[in-house]
Amino acid sequence: MSFTLIEQAPARLNRSELAVPGSSPQLFEKAAKSAADVIFLDLEDAVAPDDKPQARKNIIQALNDIDWGNKIMSVRINGLDTHYMYRDVVDVVEQAGKRLDLIMIPKVGTASDVYAVDMLLTQIEQAKGYTKKIGLELIIETALGMQNVEAISAASKRNESLHFGVADYAASTRARTTNIGGANPAYSVLTDKDEAGNRAVHWGDMWHYAIARMVVAARANGLRPVDGPFGDFSDVDGYKAAAYRAAVLGCEGKWAIHPSQLALANEVFSPSEAEVAKAKRILAAMAEAQREGRGAVALDGRLIDIASIRQAEVLVKKAAQIAG
Numbered sequence: 001m002s003f004t005l006i007e008q009a010p011a012r013l014n015r016s017e018l019a020v021p022g023s024s025p026q027l028f029e030k031a032a033k034s035a036a037d038v039i040f041l042d043l044e045d046a047v048a049p050d051d052k053p054q055a056r057k058n059i060i061q062a063l064n065d066i067d068w069g070n071k072i073m074s075v076r077i078n079g080l081d082t083h084y085m086y087r088d089v090v091d092v093v094e095q096a097g098k099r100l101d102l103i104m105i106p107k108v109g110t111a112s113d114v115y116a117v118d119m120l121l122t123q124i125e126q127a128k129g130y131t132k133k134i135g136l137e138l139i140i141e142t143a144l145g146m147q148n149v150e151a152i153s154a155a156s157k158r159n160e161s162l163h164f165g166v167a168d169y170a171a172s173t174r175a176r177t178t179n180i181g182g183a184n185p186a187y188s189v190l191t192d193k194d195e196a197g198n199r200a201v202h203w204g205d206m207w208h209y210a211i212a213r214m215v216v217a218a219r220a221n222g223l224r225p226v227d228g229p230f231g232d233f234s235d236v237d238g239y240k241a242a243a244y245r246a247a248v249l250g251c252e253g254k255w256a257i258h259p260s261q262l263a264l265a266n267e268v269f270s271p272s273e274a275e276v277a278k279a280k281r282i283l284a285a286m287a288e289a290q291r292e293g294r295g296a297v298a299l300d301g302r303l304i305d306i307a308s309i310r311q312a313e314v315l316v317k318k319a320a321q322i323a324g
């Protein structure tokens with residue numbers, strides 16, 4: 001390991017993150033009873049400009065009055081380029097900060113964006129005498145944000161998670177797609193011709209680089225990487241495939257823009273019984289190997305070594321966190 005130790009953000013379960021528009025209070029009770037690990041009440045892009053003041057009031061009332069149980073509660077404020085943002089933070093945190101765990105900042109572009117919100121939050125927490133510190137979820141969804149993702153990740157002790165905002169990211173990078181997440185048939189290559197002269201199409205994942213880069217920045221700073229929205233909520237298999245590929249790259253969860261996506265996210269981001277059983281066998285085999293003074297052994301015809309212990313521990317610890 002490096003001499004530099006990585007301080008980890010609080011270990012919260014973040015498999016599914018439900019987006020709920022602040023302008024739709026009729027959805028709040030159902031969200032509170034849902035299977036979501038985290039809920040963000042939205043003041044940003046799901047809320048029309050004229051509805052923002054009312055949405056703020058709805059959110060304040062809901063945070064204070066609804067029994068959210070053990071849900072991790074977040075509010076997505078408006079971007080720092082808008083005049084809504086300061087009032088989002090001041091009104092919501094002053095009037096409902098006690099039940100708020102996180103603030104989600106959209107379109108973070110630079111470390112200073114995070115610094116600005118941190119400063120505001122610090123003042124409000126001090127003024128109100130709050131003892132619990134509100135954490136930050138940061139959406140990486142612009143070219144500027146991706147360019148600065150390392151500095152952004154390290155910008156505040158409040159930082160807890162990075163989120164890949166695929167829709168805005170596509171717009172910001174001028175990607176030729178109007179889908180929200182998912183694969184794109186135009187992002188493909190052709191194989192050479194086979195003997196019969198046929199060529200196969202191989203679809204690629206146009207978001208691979210962005211998600212992988214975000215994961216590295218998040219993990220290097222002890223934060224949770226979380227994959228963002230998948231717009232086609234009738235496409236169960238498409239959602240699961242997108243979620244699995246994010247999980248395989250290291251993400252801890254994915255957004256749900258519809259309640260039907262919650263069970264899918266919780267399933268995909270919980271290690272399966274088979275994965276946990278295999279991880280436990282690896283740990284047992286390595287414990288045995290170490291008792292015999294060996295650093296590597298074969299298990300099921302494959303090499304495992306001390307790095308395998310660390311890989312297996314990730315899965316076993318995640319399963320314990322979910323169970324506990």
Ligand code: GLV
Nearest residue numbers: 165166167168228
């Ligand atoms: C989320 O905010 C996105 O733009 O995808």
Ligand code: MG
Nearest residue numbers: 045141165168
């Ligand atoms: Mg966005």
